[in-house]
Amino acid sequence: MTVLLEAVGVGKRFGGVQALKDVSLTIHAGEIYGLIGPNGAGKTTFFNVLTGLYVRDAGELRLAGRPLNLASPHEVAKAGIARTFQNIRLFGNMTACENVMVGRHVRTQAGVVGAVLRTAATRAEEAAIRRAAEELLHYVGIGHCAGTIARHLSYGDQRRLEIARALATEPKLLALDEPAAGMNATETAALRSLIDGLRADGLTVLLIEHDVKLVMGLCDRVAVLDDGEKIAEDVPAAVQANPKVIEAYLGASHA
Amino acid sequence: MALIGCALVIAPLAVGAGLGNAWVRVLDFAALYIMLALGLNIVVGFAGLLDLGYIAFYAVGAYLYALLASPHFGLHWPAWAILPLGAAVAGLFGVLLGAPTLRLRGDYLAIVTLGFGEIIRIFLNNLNAPINITNGPKGIAGIDAIAVFGHRLSKPIDIGGFTVSGATLYYYLFVALALAIVFVCVRLQDSRIGRAWVAIREDEVAAKACGIDTRNVKLLAFAMGASFGGVAGGLFAGFQEFVSPESFGLMESIMVLCMVVLGGMGHIPGVILGGLMLTVLPEAFRHGAGPVQQALFGKVLLDPEALRMLLFGLALIAVMLYRPAGLWPESRHRREMAE
Numbered sequence: 001m002t003v004l005l006e007a008v009g010v011g012k013r014f015g016g017v018q019a020l021k022d023v024s025l026t027i028h029a030g031e032i033y034g035l036i037g038p039n040g041a042g043k044t045t046f047f048n049v050l051t052g053l054y055v056r057d058a059g060e061l062r063l064a065g066r067p068l069n070l071a072s073p074h075e076v077a078k079a080g081i082a083r084t085f086q087n088i089r090l091f092g093n094m095t096a097c098e099n100v101m102v103g104r105h106v107r108t109q110a111g112v113v114g115a116v117l118r119t120a121a122t123r124a125e126e127a128a129i130r131r132a133a134e135e136l137l138h139y140v141g142i143g144h145c146a147g148t149i150a151r152h153l154s155y156g157d158q159r160r161l162e163i164a165r166a167l168a169t170e171p172k173l174l175a176l177d178e179p180a181a182g183m184n185a186t187e188t189a190a191l192r193s194l195i196d197g198l199r200a201d202g203l204t205v206l207l208i209e210h211d212v213k214l215v216m217g218l219c220d221r222v223a224v225l226d227d228g229e230k231i232a233e234d235v236p237a238a239v240q241a242n243p244k245v246i247e248a249y250l251g252a253s254h255a
Numbered sequence: 256m257a258l259i260g261c262a263l264v265i266a267p268l269a270v271g272a273g274l275g276n277a278w279v280r281v282l283d284f285a286a287l288y289i290m291l292a293l294g295l296n297i298v299v300g301f302a303g304l305l306d307l308g309y310i311a312f313y314a315v316g317a318y319l320y321a322l323l324a325s326p327h328f329g330l331h332w333p334a335w336a337i338l339p340l341g342a343a344v345a346g347l348f349g350v351l352l353g354a355p356t357l358r359l360r361g362d363y364l365a366i367v368t369l370g371f372g373e374i375i376r377i378f379l380n381n382l383n384a385p386i387n388i389t390n391g392p393k394g395i396a397g398i399d400a401i402a403v404f405g406h407r408l409s410k411p412i413d414i415g416g417f418t419v420s421g422a423t424l425y426y427y428l429f430v431a432l433a434l435a436i437v438f439v440c441v442r443l444q445d446s447r448i449g450r451a452w453v454a455i456r457e458d459e460v461a462a463k464a465c466g467i468d469t470r471n472v473k474l475l476a477f478a479m480g481a482s483f484g485g486v487a488g489g490l491f492a493g494f495q496e497f498v499s500p501e502s503f504g505l506m507e508s509i510m511v512l513c514m515v516v517l518g519g520m521g522h523i524p525g526v527i528l529g530g531l532m533l534t535v536l537p538e539a540f541r542h543g544a545g546p547v548q549q550a551l552f553g554k555v556l557l558d559p560e561a562l563r564m565l566l567f568g569l570a571l572i573a574v575m576l577y578r579p580a581g582l583w584p585e586s587r588h589r590r591e592m593a594e
Contacts, residue, residue: 051464077466085464091457094450102454106466108447112475115446116439126446169466 003065004029004204005050005081005173010059012042012049019045021228023059027173032195032205034219034236036212038248041225043208044086047177050206051083052076064172078106082171084162086178086208092151096142096161099150100133103168136164140194156187160194167203174198175206180214192218216240224248267426268419279422281538283494286429287487289530292514293436293523294483299512300521301449302476303456305365307508308352308372312481314503315348316341316488318379318389321498324399327390334401338489345485346478348375353477357470360459372508380500394499401493403428409496425494432490436483440523443479452476453521517574519581528583537563 005027012020020042027033035043048054050061052073061068063079070076082103091099108129114122137143140160145153150161159179166174176195180188188211195218198205209215215222216236223233226248232239239245271279295309319341323332352371356364383391400409400421408424443449451472454462463469492498510533518529544559574582 053460053464072468072470073460073463074466074468077464083464085461089458089461089464091454091461093457094453098450098453102450102462102467103465105447105451105454110447112443112448112479115448116442118442122446129447165465 001028003027004063005206006060006062007046007050008060008062010046010049010061011057012045012054013057019228020049020056023225023228023230025223025230025233027204027206028221029064029172029204030199030202031220032199032207032218034215034222035206035208035225036210036215036222037225040227041248042228043225044177045228046225047083047175047206047208050076050175051081074106077169077171080170080172081175082166082169082173083175084159084166084177084179086181088155088158088162090150090158090162090165092149094150095146096137096148096150096153096164097130097133097146099161100136100164100168101129103136103165104129104132106169133164133168136167137161139167140164141190156183156190159183159187159191163194171203173204173206175208177208178210179207180209180211188214263430264427267423271420271423276420276422278538279420279426281535283422283425283429285531285534286426286433287491287494288511288514288534289527290429290433290436290483290487290490291511292518292526292530293433293440294480294487295511296480296515296521296523296526297440297443297452297483298476298480299515300526301444301452301456302473303360303452304473304476305361305368306477306480307365307369307505307512308375309368309480309484309511310503310505310508311352311372311375312345312348312484313488313491313507314375314379314500315345315481316485317492317498317502318395318488319344319485320489320492321395321398322388324493325395326397327395331399334399334403334489334493338486341485341489342482343485345488346482348485349477349479349481350474352481353474357473369505369508372503372505376500376503379503389500392500394497394501396497398492398496398498400496401425401428401490408493429490429494432486436486437523437527444523448472448475513571517571517581519584522581522583522585525581525583525585529581532582537567540566 003026008024010020010023023046035046037043045054049056052070052075063081068076068079070079091102108125110122110125134143134146137146140163142157142160145157150158153161163176180191183191192214195205207215207219219236221234222236222239224231224239224245231244231248232242267279267282270282291313295306298304298306320337322328323330323337352368356367359367379389380392382389389395400407402408406412408428409421411418411420412424451462451467454465454467455469455472459469514529514533515526517533518527519525540563541559544562545555548555548557
């Protein structure tokens with residue numbers, strides 16, 4: 001199995017709080033990798049370090065063997081990591097289609113001169129961007145909403161749109177930050193089949209999720225963070241049985 | 256389209272014949288202000304960066320023209336060489352302003368840009384010592400009029416016994432350039448770059464996560480907006496044949512911002528409407544208020560100048576209350592404001 005993402009000894013401190021302590025994990029190409037843990041365990045911090053929103057204090061990140069020493073989020077996106085946000089961050093006043101078209105930015109080139117002169121190359125690129133955006137909207141199941149203003153989409157559709165926008169950057173690794181948060185059972189089931197489909201199409205997914213049932217059913221492997229430290233990393237069944245994990249979630253008396 | 260074209264061609268001739276040449280000059284200024292408003296619209300309307308010192312770029316363009324085509328330094332460069340240079344230099348100033356303010360947004364950015372605008376004006380006011388560069392508060396006079404194909408636009412020309420005034424000639428030049436700027440804006444709005452600007456306005460963090468290099472894209476917005484201001488400034492200098500620092504005060508920046516906001520932020524037709532209205536209406540009021548009061552009350556009760564500002568303020572409040580997205584908003588912006 002080829003390793004896609006490798007984190008070695010990643011640390012991050014905010015003032016007196018050690019949000020991440022020596023976190024090491026390996027994500028294999030083509031798997032769905034879950035990252036769980038109680039509130040405040042450092043899951044989102046790890047996400048933000050991985051995607052360049054925070055600068056890590058210690059440790060190494062390698063994507064497909066290449067060190068990921070990038071200063072800013074847009075370079076991380078270019079390197080091949082796309083993300084969604086825990087509290088959905090869409091471009092609210094743009095249409096669904098435009099949102100996804102923005103996602104194509106990093107894989108396209110047109111500059112000011114091309115845009116003003118509308119050269120043949122720019123027109124072709126623009127058409128390709130629109131086509132790709134529409135295809136992605138269909139792929140995530142909201143093709144009929146292409147012209148809808150993003151803010152007006154239902155909650156579940158906004159989550160899907162955010163995934164479509166992330167996919168538009170052609171990621172090697174798709175990082176989803178609590179995609180099922182706030183969803184009802186039907187929406188969660190639909191989301192599950194969408195993520196399953198992503199794996200079937202060869203994408204690697206890193207999933208932070210509170211919904212334990214979803215994580216256990218979906219993920220190939222799961223890592224558990226507690227208080228900034230990784231306390232377990234294994235297949236879901238083994239993690240569920242791990243006394244350290246039970247202790248982290250339910251307290252020592254249950255372990 | 257053809258109708259608008261005809262109206263644009265006939266407007267100065269009709270206005271000149273009916274109301275006199277002073278009104279054609281008002282139209283000239285309207286065209287200049289529309290260029291400024293369109294430039295500021297890129298920064299404020301598209302990219303969502305509140306800039307309160309925009310007039311500084313107008314000043315840079317105007318002074319560049321004044322220094323390169325006046326007896327002050329004895330230089331007499333042609334306008335076609337200075338105007339593109341003015342656009343480039345103003346664009347550079349745009350980057351100079353943009354670079355240190357990349358992390359700022361909203362009110363913080365507004366304060367820094369406001370300071371920048373004032374710094375430029377104060378520099379122009381004081382750069383007459385120890386070496387006299389800008390001639391200080393006295394300003395630079397005797398600037399060369401803009402010449403097209405060797406003809407100075409300040410002089411009227413005769414076409415088959417019909418005299419076309421200098422103001423009308425300037426009008427055609429300004430409108431042609433304003434249309435060029437409209438064209439550039441429309442093309443940019445609907446492009447990869449335009450989408451990136453709007454994405455930054457909507458959510459900067461998400462824009463970064465989508466792979467947009469927000470630093471470069473913001474600097475590009477500052478530079479593009481500033482370069483339009485630089486062109487308008489050069490035209491202004493050639494048209495007035497005189498520049499002084501007092502033309503570039505904070506009030507001017509706010510006026511241009513009002514054009515953008517009143518017209519409809521981010522919506523090109525709205526911004527054009529805003530620029531036209533805020534140039535023509537106050538002028539009409541200044542000319543009209545005195546005679547109207549004379550007719551109604553037999554004497555002028557309120558100084559038209561004071562009354563003009565009073566009504567302008569009231570109009571601003573009314574628009575913000577009843578049409579907060581501007582008089583002619585972008586459809587998507589209207590929806591946002593409706594909530």
